[in-house]
Amino acid sequence: MSILTETKPGMIVDEVPQTMLSGAEATMRCLVAEGVDLIFGYPGGAIMPIYDALFHYGKQLEHILVRHEQGAIHAAQGYARVSGKTGVVFATSGPGATNLVTGLADAMIDSTPVVCITGQVFAHLLGTDAFQETDVMNITTPITKWNYQVTEAHEIPGVIAKAFYIARSGRPGPVLIDITKNAQIQSFNYTGYEKCRHIRSYRPKPIIRKEYIQQAAALIDEAERPLIIFGQGVILGKAESEFKAFLEKSGIPAAWTILGMSAIPTDHPNAVGMLGMHGNYGPNLLTNECDVLIAIGMRFDDRVTGRLDKYAKQAKIIHLDIDPSEIDKNVKTTVPVWGDCKETLPLLTKAIQKKNYLTWFQKFDDCKLQEETKVIFNELNPTGTSLTMGEVIHILNSFTGGKAILVTDVGQHQMVTCRYAKFTDSKSNITSGGLGTMGFALPAAIGAKYGAPHREVVAIIGDGGIQMTIQELGTIMQFKPNVKIIILNNNFLGMVRQWQELFHENRYSFVNIMSPDYVQVAKGYHIAARSVSARNELTDAIREMLEHPGSFLLEVIVGKENNVFPMVPQGRGVAEVILCKEDL
Amino acid sequence: MLKQEYTVTVYTENQIGLLNRIAIIFSRRKINVESLNTSPSEIDSVHRFNIVINESEEVVRKLCRQIEKQVDVLKAYYNNNDEIVWQELALYKVSTDIIASEVKVERLLSQYGARAVVIRKDYTVFSVTGHREETDQLLKVLEPYGLIEFVRSARVAIIKSSEGFHRKLTQFEQHEPPSEMVENEFLDQQENVFSM
Numbered sequence: 001m002s003i004l005t006e007t008k009p010g011m012i013v014d015e016v017p018q019t020m021l022s023g024a025e026a027t028m029r030c031l032v033a034e035g036v037d038l039i040f041g042y043p044g045g046a047i048m049p050i051y052d053a054l055f056h057y058g059k060q061l062e063h064i065l066v067r068h069e070q071g072a073i074h075a076a077q078g079y080a081r082v083s084g085k086t087g088v089v090f091a092t093s094g095p096g097a098t099n100l101v102t103g104l105a106d107a108m109i110d111s112t113p114v115v116c117i118t119g120q121v122f123a124h125l126l127g128t129d130a131f132q133e134t135d136v137m138n139i140t141t142p143i144t145k146w147n148y149q150v151t152e153a154h155e156i157p158g159v160i161a162k163a164f165y166i167a168r169s170g171r172p173g174p175v176l177i178d179i180t181k182n183a184q185i186q187s188f189n190y191t192g193y194e195k196c197r198h199i200r201s202y203r204p205k206p207i208i209r210k211e212y213i214q215q216a217a218a219l220i221d222e223a224e225r226p227l228i229i230f231g232q233g234v235i236l237g238k239a240e241s242e243f244k245a246f247l248e249k250s251g252i253p254a255a256w257t258i259l260g261m262s263a264i265p266t267d268h269p270n271a272v273g274m275l276g277m278h279g280n281y282g283p284n285l286l287t288n289e290c291d292v293l294i295a296i297g298m299r300f301d302d303r304v305t306g307r308l309d310k311y312a313k314q315a316k317i318i319h320l321d322i323d324p325s326e327i328d329k330n331v332k333t334t335v336p337v338w339g340d341c342k343e344t345l346p347l348l349t350k351a352i353q354k355k356n357y358l359t360w361f362q363k364f365d366d367c368k369l370q371e372e373t374k375v376i377f378n379e380l381n382p383t384g385t386s387l388t389m390g391e392v393i394h395i396l397n398s399f400t401g402g403k404a405i406l407v408t409d410v411g412q413h414q415m416v417t418c419r420y421a422k423f424t425d426s427k428s429n430i431t432s433g434g435l436g437t438m439g440f441a442l443p444a445a446i447g448a449k450y451g452a453p454h455r456e457v458v459a460i461i462g463d464g465g466i467q468m469t470i471q472e473l474g475t476i477m478q479f480k481p482n483v484k485i486i487i488l489n490n491n492f493l494g495m496v497r498q499w500q501e502l503f504h505e506n507r508y509s510f511v512n513i514m515s516p517d518y519v520q521v522a523k524g525y526h527i528a529a530r531s532v533s534a535r536n537e538l539t540d541a542i543r544e545m546l547e548h549p550g551s552f553l554l555e556v557i558v559g560k561e562n563n564v565f566p567m568v569p570q571g572r573g574v575a576e577v578i579l580c581k582e583d584l
Numbered sequence: 585m586l587k588q589e590y591t592v593t594v595y596t597e598n599q600i601g602l603l604n605r606i607a608i609i610f611s612r613r614k615i616n617v618e619s620l621n622t623s624p625s626e627i628d629s630v631h632r633f634n635i636v637i638n639e640s641e642e643v644v645r646k647l648c649r650q651i652e653k654q655v656d657v658l659k660a661y662y663n664n665n666d667e668i669v670w671q672e673l674a675l676y677k678v679s680t681d682i683i684a685s686e687v688k689v690e691r692l693l694s695q696y697g698a699r700a701v702v703i704r705k706d707y708t709v710f711s712v713t714g715h716r717e718e719t720d721q722l723l724k725v726l727e728p729y730g731l732i733e734f735v736r737s738a739r740v741a742i743i744k745s746s747e748g749f750h751r752k753l754t755q756f757e758q759h760e761p762p763s764e765m766v767e768n769e770f771l772d773q774q775e776n777v778f779s780m
Contacts, residue, residue: 137601142608146655147601166655200756201597201658325649 014193021190023153023183024053027117030160032060033193036088038079038450039063040072044092045132047119049184051090064450064479067471069096071443073103073174074469077112078447081430082405082455084238086113086168087447093119094132097178098139102437104174105143109434110259111236113172115163123151123180136178145173153186157193165196170204171323172236206324208339208347216318216335217351219292223316225360226252227283227290229275229304232259232433233297233321239342240264240426243296246349251356253364255283257298259433262423266402272364277303278415281375281566281577282367287312288575289363296320297341300330301434310573320344374579375565379420386559387535389416389488395542396458396486397422404456405430405448409441409465412494415564417460427452439468442485446472449481456484456546463489463515470521476551477525484545485553487518490560498563502584503570522553533557585640589618591668591741592644594633594651595625595658595749602656606633609650615639619672621738626748630658636739658756663743670741674719675701676710676726677733683708689729696722707732 014033021029027050031039039061043051054063066072069091076087091100097118107114121130137149146166148159156179163175220226228250234243240263247254247270254270256263264271273280275287284306287293293315298304305311308330316334319327320341327336337344379390393416396404402422408414408431423429430448432440445459466487476483497511522529528548532541538556545552568577569584578584596602603622610617618636625632637644644662651660680703683689696718698710712719719736 138604141601141605142612149600198759199655200753202655203756323653325646325653327649329646329649 013195016190016192019190020187022049022053022185022187023150023156023179024049024185026153026156026188026190027160027179027184028053028057028061029190030157030193031088032057034160034164034195036086037062039088039090040066040075040079040447041090042066042069042072042092042096043090044096044119046093046121046181047090047096047117047179047184049181050117050119050179054090063090064446064475066443067474068469069099070102070439071446071469071472071475073100073107073114073116074437074440074443075447075450075472075475076114076116077103077107077110077440078407078430078444079451080112080114080447081444081451082427082448083451084427085451086115086164089114089116091116091118092132093121093136094134096132097136098134100176101139101143102435104140104176106432106435106437106440107174108143108145110432111172111232112174113167114174115160115167116174116176118176118178119184120149120178120180122182124182126180136176140176143174144176147176147178149178149180150183151180153183153188156183157190158196161194161196162199165199166202170202204322205340205343206322206338208344210347212335212337213344213347213351216294216337216348219316219318219335220250220252220294220348220352221355223292225286225290225357226250226292226294227286227315228252228254228270228294228296229257229283229287229298230254230260230263230296231257231298232263233341234260234263235426237297237322237340237342239297239340239345242342242345242349244268246345249349249354250352251354252294253357253361255280257301257304257433258418258429258431260298261418262428263426265424266422273368274418275304276301277306277568277570278419278564278566279304279568280368280419281371281579282364284566284568284574284577285367286363288314288573290315292316292318294318294320295331296345297322299326302330305330306568306572306574306576310575312574320348371566371579379416382559384559385535387533387538387556388562389413389490389558390420391535392486392488392538392542392556392558393417393420393460395539399542399546400456400458402428404428404458405452407431407441407445407448407457407459409459409461410436410438410495411462411464412490412498412562412564413460413462413488415495416488419564438462438465441465442469443472443475445483445485446475446479446481449483457482458484458486460486460488462494463487463491464493464513466518467513467515473522473525473527473553476527480550482549483551485551486545487553487555488558489515489518489555490558490562491515492560494562495564497561501561501563502581518553518555527551527553529553529555531555531557585642587638587640589636589638589665590641590644590662591665591670591739592633592635592637592648592651593661593663593741593743594635595660596631596633597656597658598629598631599656602631602654605654606635606651606657609647610635610637613647615643615647619738621740623740627750627753630749630753634739634741659749659752661743661746663741667745668741668743670715670739671713672716672719672737672739673711673713674723674734674736676712676722676731677707678710678726679730679732680704680706680708682729686729689726692722692725696725698722
């Protein structure tokens with residue numbers, strides 16, 4: 001009999017009189033005690049004891065059988081990103097584990113809390129080139145926050161507790177536990193599960209240094225043209241309301257990175273749009289005009305900064321980050337505010353004076369007007385017969401009111417979605433940011449639906465990306481999560497084609513990708529579908545998709561050779577952002 | 585910034601796979617590790633790495649932060665050669681006949697502080713501890729006399745200003761670390777960067 005007590009941190013949550021359990025069964029007990037109720041996975045030889053134990057835990061642990069392990073980990077990522085909880089993945093040894101690699105790398109660079117449990121061959125076979133043996137530990141070392149190989153059953157409770165603590169604390173990230181088959185089978189004396197809340201060699205929450213808060217506040221108070229740039233740290237730190245309070249008092253314009261998007265509503269009075277290669281004109285251009293740049297929970301990715309030696313050289317830089325290795329990594333900081341922004345932001349809010357920056361905001365408005373005239377108006381009111389990606393997102397906005405979770409893949413459709421989408425709630429923009437993983441969106445959308453079952457989830461995917469993980473339509477067919485899928489089909493690998501047009505003199509080298517009949521494919525999976533290419537049908541098609549009671553695949557044929565602008569061409573500074581091809 | 589020799593001292597848990605985790609931080613950035621030594625430290629259960637690289641201070645500082653970010657790493661320090669005391673050990677295998685017949689070799693060996701570790705009829709093994717230059721010099725002078733084998737260990741180094749790791753570890757072991765604890769010396773050095 002287990003007594004599940006209230007989960008106070010560090011308390012024993014699964015107290016049992018000593019029981020003999022197999023490693024596999026203990027794994028189930030530990031996961032339940034940790035609060036896990038959903039697993040994405042795929043069985044195989046080396047993880048069969050765990051799947052056998054799972055068979056008896058159907059009531060506590062829901063398992064979604066994906067079609068490929070990459071789908072499992074992207075689904076766990078989508079789940080984690082919308083729920084703020086830790087995604088859990090099961091996979092077998094060898095190919096099962098190597099199929100997780102892309103997702104681990106994606107979760108690592110985008111700081112997503114995921115715990116992967118992989119089976120491994122018997123401990124005595126390690127290193128003998130056994131069937132389905134792969135050196136998973138060494139393959140995954142650079143792409144996990146922590147990994148551990150269990151070869152004895154008694155290690156399991158401690159290692160699982162540590163894994164969940166590491167995955168979700170501090171700057172979150174993926175953790176992999178590789179359990180040899182003998183450890184899954186072996187019986188041991190299970191004495192209960194104790195949640196981990198301290199590891200002596202690991203300090204997830206740095207001590208906040210008051211003097212840096214004061215120095216940062218002094219810089220902010222003196223500033224005449226300050227600019228806030230924020231990233232996913234605000235969302236991961238669950239610091240949205242603290243951030244809004246800071247914005248309200250400071251009155252400073254704020255621009256988001258792609259992963260920071262939706263932390264504040266897109267129509268927030270301080271919001272000035274998105275940073276980055278295809279971000280908005282104003283925030284990119286004016287980064288090089290601000291006098292104090294306040295970076296919050298972001299890591300100065302090269303897609304945000306453009307050329308570093310031309311990036312915000314005139315500005316004093318305040319960097320708030322939980323990860324000390326980010327301070328000064330790419331951009332030299334004037335004041336480092338090292339800490340969890342949920343704690344540092346209120347201190348900073350308290351220390352600063354209330355101000356407003358009307359003339360400074362006016363500059364952003366001027367830029368916005370230019371961008372609207374030169375880019376946005378044409379994208380949303382095209383004169384040609386072919387549809388634009390922008391108008392699809394625009395119509396989608398009008399139906400969802402910004403309430404939906406949008407899951408995007410990688411490429412032109414991703415940039416257009418992030419440029420034109422409206423969001424009202426946090427954790428709504430799910431995309432592969434750092435790694436740029438094509439094939440991310442479909443499985444991530446499945447996971448997102450499980451993470452937020454009462455919210456509308458719309459996956460927006462290009463015709464390239466959908467074909468990378470299209471097999472996950474099978475998962476949708478079988479488990480029926482209500483996921484809406486929009487394929488923006490331009491019959492090209494659009495972003496590569498855009499670069500070939502702009503920088504490789506129109507040499508379209510292997511970008512003309514063919515698509516199957518998506519409606520027929522969906523029908524094969526018993527998923528409702530429609531294809532649309534005419535403007536007068538678009539609104540109706542999107543309505544039909546959203547009103548359909550189950551999953552729905554909508555293919556929208558869009559213009560073949562549209563480009564995404566504005567653009568900060570690679571190797572240029574942010575102030576060299578261009579609004580059209582002619583500016584190049 | 586000027587490249588120079590830095591010795592990185594890392595205190596870690598004794599965990600399989602951690603050596604790889606630390607090594608790939610260098611190899612990912614295509615940085616050559618000149619020497620690497622793992623050993624016990626002054627504290628039972630805490631492991632100590634000494635890694636020597638030739639890089640600019642900025643690069644070394646960033647590398648140390650990446651190393652310290654690893655879950656099983658307790659602390660990473662970097663020091664230039666003025667800030668440490670260090671030694672390397674070299675072994676030389678020479679034909680015993682030659683030593684017996686050449687008075688000059690005997691003199692050289694005592695001049696460089698070589699100690700005979702093994703003396704056999706056919707060969708003798710000498711050891712020298714010291715800095716790279718010292719062990720290198722003996723290598724050079726022995727070469728004309730038919731040096732059979734040579735090997736040199738990694739550098740081991742003691743930080744001159746360090747008070748050891750006991751106090752820090754006690755702080756790390758507390759669930760709520762004391763506020764006076766200095767977690768990141770690198771950030772402190774930044775105080776002189778800040779200007780109003």
